[in-house]
Amino acid sequence: MTGPGRRGLAPAVALLSASTTANEILLVRLFGVEQFHHFATMAIGVALLGVGASGSFGALFPVRDVEGAERRLRAAAAVTALALVASPWVAHQLKVEPTQLPFDRGQWLRLGVLVAVLAVPFLAGGVATLTAFLLAPERTGRLYGASFGGGALGVALALLMLFVLTPARSLVLPPLLAALAALVLGRSWVAVGAGVAAAVLFLGSSWEARLSPYKSLPQLSALPGAHRVAERFGPLGWVLAVESPSFHLAPGLSLSFRGPLPPQTALLVDGDLAGAATDLTDPAAARVAAALPVSLAHALAPRRRVLLLGVGDGLALGAALDADARWILTLEPNPDLLRLARELAPLRFWQAERVEDRTGNARGVLARERSAFDLVALGPSVGHGASVGGVRALQEDFLHTVDGYELFLRRLEPEGVLSVTTWISTPPRESVRTVLTVAAALRRLGHSPALRLIVVRNWGTVTVLVRSVAFSAGELARLRAWARERSLDVDWPPEEGSADVPFNVLDDASLRNAAAAASRSEQDVARFAEGYPFDVAPVDDARPYPHHFLRLTSLPALVRGAGGSWLPFAEWGPIALLATLVQTVAVAALLLLVPVLLRGRRGEWTAPRWVVLGYFGALGAAYMAAEIAAIQQLGLLAGHPVYAVAAVLVIFLAGSGAGSLWSDRVSPERGVRVCALLALLLVLAAFTLLPVVHLLVPAAPPVRTLAVLGCLAPLAFLMGMPFPLGLRRLVRDSGPLAWAWASNGFASVVAVPLSALLSLELGSQVLFLAAGAAYALAAVAAGVGGEGRRARAA
Numbered sequence: 001m002t003g004p005g006r007r008g009l010a011p012a013v014a015l016l017s018a019s020t021t022a023n024e025i026l027l028v029r030l031f032g033v034e035q036f037h038h039f040a041t042m043a044i045g046v047a048l049l050g051v052g053a054s055g056s057f058g059a060l061f062p063v064r065d066v067e068g069a070e071r072r073l074r075a076a077a078a079v080t081a082l083a084l085v086a087s088p089w090v091a092h093q094l095k096v097e098p099t100q101l102p103f104d105r106g107q108w109l110r111l112g113v114l115v116a117v118l119a120v121p122f123l124a125g126g127v128a129t130l131t132a133f134l135l136a137p138e139r140t141g142r143l144y145g146a147s148f149g150g151g152a153l154g155v156a157l158a159l160l161m162l163f164v165l166t167p168a169r170s171l172v173l174p175p176l177l178a179a180l181a182a183l184v185l186g187r188s189w190v191a192v193g194a195g196v197a198a199a200v201l202f203l204g205s206s207w208e209a210r211l212s213p214y215k216s217l218p219q220l221s222a223l224p225g226a227h228r229v230a231e232r233f234g235p236l237g238w239v240l241a242v243e244s245p246s247f248h249l250a251p252g253l254s255l256s257f258r259g260p261l262p263p264q265t266a267l268l269v270d271g272d273l274a275g276a277a278t279d280l281t282d283p284a285a286a287r288v289a290a291a292l293p294v295s296l297a298h299a300l301a302p303r304r305r306v307l308l309l310g311v312g313d314g315l316a317l318g319a320a321l322d323a324d325a326r327w328i329l330t331l332e333p334n335p336d337l338l339r340l341a342r343e344l345a346p347l348r349f350w351q352a353e354r355v356e357d358r359t360g361n362a363r364g365v366l367a368r369e370r371s372a373f374d375l376v377a378l379g380p381s382v383g384h385g386a387s388v389g390g391v392r393a394l395q396e397d398f399l400h401t402v403d404g405y406e407l408f409l410r411r412l413e414p415e416g417v418l419s420v421t422t423w424i425s426t427p428p429r430e431s432v433r434t435v436l437t438v439a440a441a442l443r444r445l446g447h448s449p450a451l452r453l454i455v456v457r458n459w460g461t462v463t464v465l466v467r468s469v470a471f472s473a474g475e476l477a478r479l480r481a482w483a484r485e486r487s488l489d490v491d492w493p494p495e496e497g498s499a500d501v502p503f504n505v506l507d508d509a510s511l512r513n514a515a516a517a518a519s520r521s522e523q524d525v526a527r528f529a530e531g532y533p534f535d536v537a538p539v540d541d542a543r544p545y546p547h548h549f550l551r552l553t554s555l556p557a558l559v560r561g562a563g564g565s566w567l568p569f570a571e572w573g574p575i576a577l578l579a580t581l582v583q584t585v586a587v588a589a590l591l592l593l594v595p596v597l598l599r600g601r602r603g604e605w606t607a608p609r610w611v612v613l614g615y616f617g618a619l620g621a622a623y624m625a626a627e628i629a630a631i632q633q634l635g636l637l638a639g640h641p642v643y644a645v646a647a648v649l650v651i652f653l654a655g656s657g658a659g660s661l662w663s664d665r666v667s668p669e670r671g672v673r674v675c676a677l678l679a680l681l682l683v684l685a686a687f688t689l690l691p692v693v694h695l696l697v698p699a700a701p702p703v704r705t706l707a708v709l710g711c712l713a714p715l716a717f718l719m720g721m722p723f724p725l726g727l728r729r730l731v732r733d734s735g736p737l738a739w740a741w742a743s744n745g746f747a748s749v750v751a752v753p754l755s756a757l758l759s760l761e762l763g764s765q766v767l768f769l770a771a772g773a774a775y776a777l778a779a780v781a782a783g784v785g786g787e788g789r790r791a792r793a794a
Contacts, residue, residue, distance in 0.1 A: 001768040008184050009132045009139075010146040012073075016080055017150030018157065020125040021048065021653075023084055023174035025158040027118065029167035033209045033238055033270045035098060036576075044752045045584045046115055048624075050122025052745015057123065058130050059738035071137050076186045078126035081178035081194035089201060092210065098576060108583070114585055121174070128181075130741055133727070136423050141664035141724040147658030155649045157641075162235045168209040172202040181437045209271070215650060216273035220266050223247060229265060232336035235642050237269040239336040241277065241344055248315045249276040250288055252421065252461030253382045253501070254486035257291040260284045267311065267337060274337060277344035278314030280321065280351065282436035289319040293463040294379060296456060297417045298323040299482040300465075300475050303375040304514055307331065307411070309362050309399060312379040320375075321351055328355045329373075333640050335359040341364065361639035363398050367698040376408045377419045379463065385496050394577065398636045399547035400434070402538050403694075405441035405466075412603065414469055420757045421463045426507060429549040430536050431455075431462035432514045435492075436525055437538040437546070440468040440516035450519040455492040455511055456483055459504050462511065491515065541636060542690055543763035550574050552761065574760065581753035588747075608784075609739065615781035616740040619722050620747035622774035626682055626719070627652055628755045629767040630689075630712060637693045637704055647708060655716025663721040668729035674721050675779035681715055682772035686765045689706050722778060729782065 011217040063069040094117070095398070096110045132143050154177065161170040175198040179191040201207060211217055217240065220226055226244035233239075243265045262285040265277040278285055289295060294316040297303060306320045306328045320328045332338040338357055347355060358365060378399060398404055400420075408418050420438065422430045451470035455461045456479075465471075471479075476493070483490050487503040490690035492515035514536070517528035529537040534549040552574065631641075631648045638644035689711065696707050727740065759767045 009136055010142055012077060012184045012404045013129055013132050013143055013267060014146040014150030014153070015177055015614075016077060016125045016128050016182065017147040018154035019080065019084060019174045019177035019181065020051075020122050021151040021154030022153075022158040023047070023121060023171070023179060025155055025649075026161075026167055026170050026174065029162065030171070030209060033167050033211065035212050036215075036272075040324045042115070042580045042727065043118075045580060045749050046118045047122045047274045048620075048745055048748040048752065049587060050119035050124075050582065052128040052742055052749055053119065053123045054126025054130055055738045055740070055742030055745055057127055057738075058741060062738070063131065063134060066135065069131050072126055073131045073135065073182075074182075074187055075186045076124050076131060077178065077182045077185050078190040079124040080128060080516035081175050081182050081190055082119055082197075083124055084171075084175035084178050085122050085194055085197045085201060087117055090102055091793070094182075094434055096140060096214075098579075111579075111583060112587060115583065121178075124625070125178070125422070126741070126745070127590070130737070133737065136334070137727075139664065140727050141660045141662070143661035144663075144724045145657040145720065148653045148660055152650045152653035153658065155653065159235045159646055163233060166209065166233060166238050168207060168250070169202050172198045182650065201229075213269045215271045216266070217242070217268055217271040220247065220268070220273075221623065230340055232340060234334075234336050235646070236334045236640060237338070238271070239274075239340060240268045240271070241335065241340050242266045242268065247276075247280075250292060250315060251274070251313065251423070252293045252458050254289065254291040254488065255459060256397075256487045257288070259287050261288060264314070264672055267340060269337060270333065271330045274334075275311040275341065276313045277341045278318065279345050280314065280318045281348055285315065285318045286322045289315045289322060292316075292319065293421050293458065294377060294419070294465055295319045295323075295457060296479065296482070297375050297377070297419045297491055300417065300471075300479055301415070303376075303417075305329075305371070305373045305413075307366075307376045309376070309378045309734070311337055311754045315339065315347060316377055316379055317355070325375075326354060329366055330355065330357050331362045332357070333361055361636070363404060363407060363446050363636060364697055366407055369411070371411070372413045372416065373411055374413050374416045375419060376412060376416070377421075379421045380423050394574070394756070395547060396632060396635050396641055397546050398541060398544050400437065401540050401544050402437055402440045402444065403541045405438050406444050409441055409445060409466070409468060412467065417465050417467045419465055421461050424457065424462050427533060428462070428506070428514075429536060430547065431457075431464070432510055432532070433538065433546060433549070434462070434464050435511065435514045435535040436518050436529065436536060437526065438464055439525065440522075440538040442466065442468070443522065448519075451493070453492060453515060453519060454489050454490070455515050457491050457504060457506075457511060458486075458488045461556060463788075464731065468493055492519075495513065541694070542633075542765050543759070544632070544635070545760055548574065548760055552578075554758075574757070577753055577756055581750070581757065584749050584753055611781050612736055612740055613743045615726055615778050616723070616744040617747035618774045618778035618781065619726070620744040621689065621751040622678070622682075622771045622778065623719060624748050624751040625767050625774065626715070628752070628759060629685075629764040629771065632759055632764040632767075633689050633693055634708060637708065648712065651712045652716045652719070655713045656720030659717040659720025660724050662717070663724045665723065666725065668725050671722055671725035671729055672779050672782045674718055674725065675775045675782060678718050679772040679776040679779065681718070682768050682775065685711075686768035686772070689768070697766060722775075722782075726782060 024043060024047040031043050063072055091114055093113050094110055096114050097107060100107045129147055136143060157173060158170065159171045175194045179194040183191040220242045223244040223246045226242055228240060229243045230241040247266050248261045248264055262282040263279045266273060267275045267277060292315055294700055298319060303320065303323060304326045308316050308323045308328065308330045311332050317328060317330065324525065338359055342357065405418065412418065418438065420434050422434055423433055435455060442449045442452060445468060447468050452467055454465040454471060460617050480490055480495065489502045489504055491511045494512065514528060517524040535551050536549060539546050627648060631644050634648060635644040638647055692711065696704050726735065755767055758770060
């Protein structure tokens with residue numbers, strides 16, 4: 001064999017896999033910056049679509065001999081390196097407006113073109129890997145293992161790159177890795193050209209992310225005198241500080257407030273408003289804080305020990321300082337955001353000595369922190385538009401689950417108060433779910449919500465106060481008087497005999513009805529939630545999507561109502577996910593199935609076609625479903641979704657790579673047993689992994705790391721074996737190999753948005769069960785294929 005030689009195949013495959021996997025991770029981050037979180041699914045689907053389409057290419061244009069395979073391998077590596085430079089540039093020229101998808105058919109065409117353009121590097125990388133399998137069919141396990149190992153390397157390098165560059169500029173990494181692969185295969189001119197082009201394009205001053213006009217940064221930049229004052233990079237987000245004399249953030253500020261506002265600097269994460277650095281040394285800050293719902297709990301009684309979850313607008317800290325709190329603990333998961341807030345709005349020394357800042361996941365810190373608090377406060381985490389528009393629907397949030405509220409209540413003094421403030425919407429959704437969720441948490445602790453629940457509302461926010469001890473008549477009287485002075489309405493508990501006209505009028509009594517149902521019984525809560533137009537039932541850690549309210553069964557009615565004009569404002573996240581699923585199925589069928597059905601029948605088949613399609617398709621779907629389920633459940637343990645994604649991807653890819661390498665030593669007949677064992681382990685994970693996570697949350701980081709490795713590494717090792725074992729058991733020719741590759745890619749593409757929807761609606765435990773069922777199907781297919789092969793041999 002000439003050219004790269006057998007020794008050069010594995011390093012080249014590893015580098016190509018590292019380049020495309022890094023590109024996938026960085027596209028996820030870039031889509032999160034330019035659009036919103038839910039577009040991450042599209043980036044993953046694009047990657048898998050390109051890899052699967054490479055199977056179609058192999059079926060349509062099979063190689064004839066070894067020399068042709070070597071030429072194709074070198075050419076595919078060169079195209080990968082060049083496409084990783086050209087593809088983002090071309091995609092940047094396409095103007096796609098996702099919010100217009102329900103109304104403008106032209107946007108669907110543009111979206112399809114965007115997907116096709118972004119899939120080209122993954123297609124070329126897949127062709128290179130597929131061709132490497134053809135050049136060394138006896139070493140599929142080693143090559144497949146190199147692909148997995150390279151993927152793990154790509155994840156690690158992409159995360160490191162995000163510490164020093166923005167997501168848009170970090171795209172310089174993938175073409176450099178692919179250029180190294182081209183260099184290994186003897187294409188030095190391509191390596192140099194791709195490297196120089198990547199540096200010039202992605203590190204040049206003209207290359208920047210193009211944000212959606214619905215994000216906060218474009219809107220803030222249009223304010224008079226707006227300018228950027230600070231910027232930080234990191235895997236947890238691109239943190240930016242924007243200053244403008246016109247910017248002010250005070251959620252729920254009383255309409256009766258009269259007076260100046262303190263200077264504030266907007267804090268943004270990934271281009272969206274995340275809080276503000278407020279000058280608390282300005283006397284106006286204390287007066288503004290006293291006119292906000294965050295001061296409600298302080299109006300009931302002095303709060304000496306206060307826990308604030310998130311940086312927020314800084315005014316909750318001002319309210320606690322003004323109420324003479326002795327110890328104020330602020331927990332913020334993003335260290336860059338917390339540091340910027342303190343750097344841009346430093347405290348006086350007599351203020352700072354009462355304030356302690358910590359970074360980390362609040363659930364994890366409180367599971368280890370045994371201190372008790374007089375007040376635990378959660379405020380609105382983003383701007384009003386993002387909240388009511390439903391762009392947070394797909395974001396995991398373990399703070400606003402029943403399990404989260406239960407933990408917060410356990411960390412309170414006997415008369416301590418949990419305060420949760422949310423934005424109001426029409427009809428109310430987030431605020432209604434908050435009322436029902438705090439009631440469910442109280443019941444878990446053995447308390448009736450009656451007389452332990454207060455709901456206060458103004459023009460823009462709803463604040464829920466809850467504690468384990470009933471509120472006294474005197475406390476309620478003080479709170480009502482405080483609320484009247486600030487034009488706030490106390491929706492619950494109702495005041496007997498009161499004929500006061502509300503300051504802020506809602507279209508209906510949803511909030512009061514929710515509180516009434518929550519105060520009576522769990523059965524009343526279930527009936528209320530079932531009859532509500534949105535899904536407002538409490539959620540737990542198995543389905544940590546407290547900002548998802550849209551019932552998918554009501555989607556057709558929403559589309560028909562008012563011509564669908566209010567559809568994007570009902571909840572854009574799940575709608576975008578459904579659009580991704582529809583577009584993915586359509587494009588995947590076009591690029592994968594049609595070419596294979598037309599010309600993919602060539603070659604010698606050692607097993608029935610339906611067996612090959614079913615086996616490799618089931619493997620693709622099962623792998624993605626198990627991976628997504630593990631990412632969701634480990635999000636609580638890792639402390640942040642980014643850490644969970646990184647940990648699961650690295651463990652799955654590295655473990656699967658080791659399993660693929662080991663599979664060369666295993667008889668292909670063992671593939672049936674491996675798939676059956678995986679099905680059993682995934683069913684076991686569905687019922688045991690989340691309780692294990694809850695058990696490990698208080699543990700030290702080294703213990704949590706070892707536990708995650710112990711849970712996932714054996715599973716990942718086994719998951720790397722069925723594909724190479726199946727190739728040796730069921731596939732003997734380039735034609736069937738292309739079918740297998742395409743089937744696996746198509747199933748993986750569809751599985752990503754489908755798994756996300758399944759997790760969103762039913763929870764990660766059901767997703768684990770679905771992955772187990774897919775591996776069981778693969779075991780059946782492998783068994784049938786083996787019997788057919790023996791029968792043909794006889």
